[in-house]
Amino acid sequence: MSLLDPAADHCAPAQSIPAAVAAPAATPQESTLREGEARLWLQPAHGHEARALRVAWRLHGPAAAPVIAVLGGISADRKVADAAGQPGWWQTQTARDGALDVTRWRVLSFDWLDAASLAADAVSSTDQAQALAGVLDALDIARLHALVGASYGAMVGLAFAAQFPARLRRLIAIAGAHRAHPQAAALRAVQRGIVRFALDSGDAARGLALARQLAMIGYRSPRELARRFDAPAVLAAGRVRVGAEDWLEGAGARFVQRFDARRFLALSESIDLHAVDPAAVRVATTLIGFSTDQLVPVADLCALQRGLGAPCELHVLDSDYGHDAFLKETAALGALLRAALAPGAGHA
Template identity: 45%
Template structure:
């Protein structure tokens, strides 16, 4: 087992999103050599807590199918669109790490991603991370991908990656699990339970979207750190006869943008799914890179150490320092690129 800390701090704590024009310009530079394809697959999937259900798997493939396959998964708000391409020019959720010259280079890998089952809000039943892992396996069968060069998962995606490694380990060469472990921490589950109560309270007032916006605002506070807020926002001020704190406009924006693209049912079921995470690390016998963030309040570093100690394959732990806490995988571009590059280079050497 290798333990090596990596320290990183972003220089621009106010940067909140990838510039769409930059993403399109980047896509134009490599689009002519990188194919992109979207598709849908209707399947019957046995769910752990709800029996067999009809589900739709919506996927996107970026890169040449002849290249080694890498499955990429993010948090519950992530989706199948990783990065801009000529076919799909809108910015993806992980532009920082996907693209020409980046660790997840679609000229070198066939990148596969999908929308989480339940993400469209039509599946109102308990969903387990193991169900998502089985859905990945079904999709790979349909795409005739027998084995993945790697599974790269962040947050909820890391949880699903661990489930996939446990349940379908023969189909995987390596797992990179970023900010996600084998179980949900009770403190993090308590945060999420309150968020779901906010949605329920909104529904009682016939204003479910307002409840969802409030839940998202609570979630943002759990993702980030007090240090970021101290550096970023001004003290409270009196405005129009009331006290308004510096972060309120930012939180309002986060809530509004989330409500515009998220179904309350999808949010509730995927939030619950995080809390159902339960995988025995002893069943995983393949190489795993575990990435922890020292400031992450949802996935404490101690849980990452516990995971690493119980895994049975070649394992390494990388610890990142970040002002952004749980959201570091979206913010600490250089630190994550170094870790991903190291992991993928190693698996290539082993394969060779």
């Protein structure tokens, strides 16, 4: 069976994969970092013509270790693990003895495309999946041991599994479903309305900061906010400040230092355009959700699990941290990741 043949068996049992490919390094190995840009040709889902473009990627880990693609939220990038002392956005899981330890696994990531890089009206999760396939081609990686996607990365993972089933042994989709929940979409529509207003007003940064503040409320949970910020509001400098307001303003101010308003619009829209038929996902899948996630309710993951076109486990972690539990519940999530990544996992 050719691993590159898209018509090949979509649900190959793990024993058909050579053990040397499926097992992580038994002991930590020296992790090398490779970095580059893949050149690829892509027909955007919402564009008029195919485009040549470059996709920036990073590959950490020992040369012989299995490859795991790791994809995060819309504000994440290829910098998933430590590089020259700069911690990655998922440092907790990619550090030594983490579930995605880059001394035992090869960890691949890439920078999201956006509508501008595609010269398209919008960027789709299927475009990102095509970009990942192009990166795999450029690196001569036939098949991923796993794709671990969280938030938008889970959506892209589902799109990748639906389009390239032969190139993925197991999908691990965290806090992401086959479509956006209508309330989460409504909250993002308001965020985009704020940013468009700000662009029209000539002060994009102030609008982007407000949109990020609103996004942060959705990323967390009422339980966490009640625990951290149950202080009386204060009246200062002629206006009221509530308990969470310093935290919100800090998050907004940091975001505008590192993110662009138009890129935010494109990637926020991409979440809401995302739609994958669960039955079209014919790759063994582990779904992970969080009890307090306001953006991806557990009920949506149940519906995805019921409809998925391959064996599918669903694990729900109870957490105060809502959607952001994927960044916060290091130990509990790490245990689930280890189990899903183990060589024996995914026997269908």
